[in-house]
Amino acid sequence: MTETRIRFGILGCANIARKVSRSILLSPNTTISAIGSRSLDKATAFASENHFPESAKVYGSYDAVLDDPDVDAVYVPLPTSLHVRWAVVAAQKKKHVLLEKPVALNVGELDTILKACESSGVQFMDATMWMHHPRTAKMREVISDDNKFGQLKSVHSTFSYVGEGDFLKNDIRVNPNLDSLGALGDTGWYSIRAILWAYDYELPKTVTALRYPEYNESGVILSCGASLNWEKEGKVATFYCSFLTNLCMDIVALGTKGNLRVHDFVIPFNEKVGPFYAVANSRWAELSTGCVPEPSDFKIATSYPQEALMVQEFARLVEGIRSGVGKPKTKWPILSRKTQVIIDSVLASIKNGFQPVEVVY
């Protein structure tokens, strides 16, 4: 029997790689064949602690993973500043690339990565897990319903969590040399993606950052927000992202006939079921002493965690390319690029005194 599983190599031992490794090992069409770290000891410990198969190879460098012919694809959870270097090398070595978000420090770097992937004919996908939860597809159905949702006019999204302990000083995500986008790149990435998702990826015309972000001592953003403006039909969106306020993962989308709310869109409270709330054609009760109907609960069960569904979708695309029946799916790099373009626009607006910045794709 031929091994048809897509064989992953993991670059580095980031904390998030534990969760993704688990999902690769959980999934029927994927396995882990290698991990590399600058420290062989760390890689060895990581492989053992995360129940890698005995066949998995452990390397003391990233290059060794990329040179391994038993690696079909790489998962890259390195600090953002290293993405352009290692994703490009991976693509050049014909490895398909599953890249952690934020995908790059700016759209120029991302374009370098995407060009390398395109030249090599490898699949690119960012690791935005919630996109792959079946709840997300169900929410799409709800907001696409002409009769029960109508035209989308307003979205607000929040993703925040509290950076505990010395996080705000020493975590990779707030280190200006590693992840200089800070909370905007980490939590803002999700809120921006949520807004674009809700508007079915139609880019806004302008982005205006909110006055004033908070920064740590190194000048990295700890909290910020922005408004996105389509400048037609009243279509707007706002978001707030932060490392300074308690966990909140909200999307509120308002349509002309209905609305939709979700309170754990990034990572469901419960791994097995993703809830959301929707209501349509609301009206006041007699004398406006109340209103009906109350929002309905939707509870979308999932047989796999959302990150496993992500890995499986990525592997399906890779398998299609490997077997010659498919080409790299352009949807995923386009969504990454649109998200990065908005991040760049928010930063440009902040630098420009919080003036509106025209969105250029």
Place this chain on the structure above:
Amino acid sequence: MTETRIRFGILGCANIARKVSRSILLSPNTTISAIGSRSLDKATAFASENHFPESAKVYGSYDAVLDDPDVDAVYVPLPTSLHVRWAVVAAQKKKHVLLEKPVALNVGELDTILKACESSGVQFMDATMWMHHPRTAKMREVISDDNKFGQLKSVHSTFSYVGEGDFLKNDIRVNPNLDSLGALGDTGWYSIRAILWAYDYELPKTVTALRYPEYNESGVILSCGASLNWEKEGKVATFYCSFLTNLCMDIVALGTKGNLRVHDFVIPFNEKVGPFYAVANSRWAELSTGCVPEPSDFKIATSYPQEALMVQEFARLVEGIRSGVGKPKTKWPILSRKTQVIIDSVLASIKNGFQPVEVVY
């Protein structure tokens, strides 16, 4: 036995006056002694349909109500453009004033009203009903809790409902001669008050309107939004108000240790109980495959509808003044004025090309 109930006169037969009349008749310390309309027939029908006591007098003018010595206080649900005229006359005639929102077309008009009330020593209160629901006091407890909420950093509030039928063309609320503030004055009033309430009425430093509002053919706002910026400690707020999107009445408040959500803050879905949701000290589950705890439901029962509690509080203040033990409570006119100042600032920002406008109280 002396009649100690506060005797209301109602100016006009607006739809909202039905709900408030019911609450005046429900409340133990209030009654209705008169109603006036430009049409005596309308006033007569209104009194009958709304179960006024037989003793209630029915007048064919507002002046007659204000001249009636059996009227202690007036409830004024007239179109906003008429507020300054009739609230001032009412105050001059020593009637306490319960005024529908938006209280005035601008803060200058409101100041004229407040000056008249102050000169006459009468109580002023705007008819923002949700302020008086016991849920609001309980939510205040939650967001004031240093250990479970911490410092407030971000608020988003939405109030929208769909103007049905010919509402968007012909309703008083979108008539430039009657309620020229449109959705900003009607639904925006509540969202702005919600934000100020959450920040314990500390005014923001600047207000920046979102690009671009929608207008009806007469140039009245049908949807708009803004960001409010305290310009310190990262404190921000955003709101969206609209007559064009399905009913939504949300507050989401984010603190450094907890957060709070309410989805029917303006008018509870159910008249007898007001729910909200709060969570504190959230943390990721192992491997970040979920998060705990889930938000808790709070369900705050109320023995009276919120508008009856409003009327009762107003009447208690009036009784205190009438009996010589109290003076007009300045809290209520101050809250009205702060809310109106923000409305004026949003309009100024819109007129000023969506630039930030400094908030001047």
